[in-house]
Amino acid sequence: MRAPRRGGAAEARCPACRAPVITQLVGNRAALNVTADLTPLTPEQQHELREPNRLIWCLRTNSLGQKRLLWLDPWHPPDCPHGDHVAEHRCPPAEPSTLF
Numbered sequence: 001m002r003a004p005r006r007g008g009a010a011e012a013r014c015p016a017c018r019a020p021v022i023t024q025l026v027g028n029r030a031a032l033n034v035t036a037d038l039t040p041l042t043p044e045q046q047h048e049l050r051e052p053n054r055l056i057w058c059l060r061t062n063s064l065g066q067k068r069l070l071w072l073d074p075w076h077p078p079d080c081p082h083g084d085h086v087a088e089h090r091c092p093p094a095e096p097s098t099l100f
Contacts (some may be wrong), residue, residue, distance in 0.1 A: 009022045009023065009024035009066075009067050009068055009069060010022070010023050010024070011038070011067065014035070014089060014091060016091045017091040017092060019037065019089065019091070020037070020038045020039075021035050021036060021037060021038060021089045022035070022036050022038055022059070022067055022069065022086075023035045023036075024068065024069045026057070026069050026070070026071065027071070034055075034057065034069055034088065035088065035089045036057050036059070036069060036086045036087060036088050036089055037086050037087055037088075037089050038059075038086065039086065040059070040084035040085065040086060041056070041084070041085050041086060041087060043078065045087075046085055046087070049087045050087075054087060054088050054090065055072070055087075055088050056072050056085050056086070056087055056088075057069045057070065057071070057072060057085065057086055057087075057088070058070040058071070058072055058076065058080060058082065058083055058084075058085055059083050059084045059085065059086045060082045060083035061083055069086075072085070
C-alpha cells in the first residue's frame with residue numbers, strides 16, 4: 001500500500017483483501033494515519049458501522065478530482081453537500097478453509 005502524502009491522500013488496494021481504499025494522514029497536531037474504504041455510505045449504514053474504534057470520514061473531492069478525508073465533527077451537517085461519507089477500512093472475515 002502506498003504511503004500517504006503530506007496534505008493529500010493515496011488511493012490503493014488493501015494488501016490483505018484487495019478492496020479499494022484511500023490512505024491519508026488526517027489532522028495537524030495529533031494526526032491519525034487513516035485507511036478508509038472508498039464505498040460511500042448512506043446515513044443508515046453510517047449509524048450501523050460506527051463504533052468507538054471505527055470512525056466515519058467525510059471524503060471530499062475537489063474540482064481536480066483529488067480526494068481528501070476530513071473529520072466528522074459535531075458541527076458536520078447531516079446532509080453534507082461536500083462529498084461522500086466512508087468508514088475506516090476493515091477486511092472482511094476470512095473464509096474458513098480446510099487443511100485436508
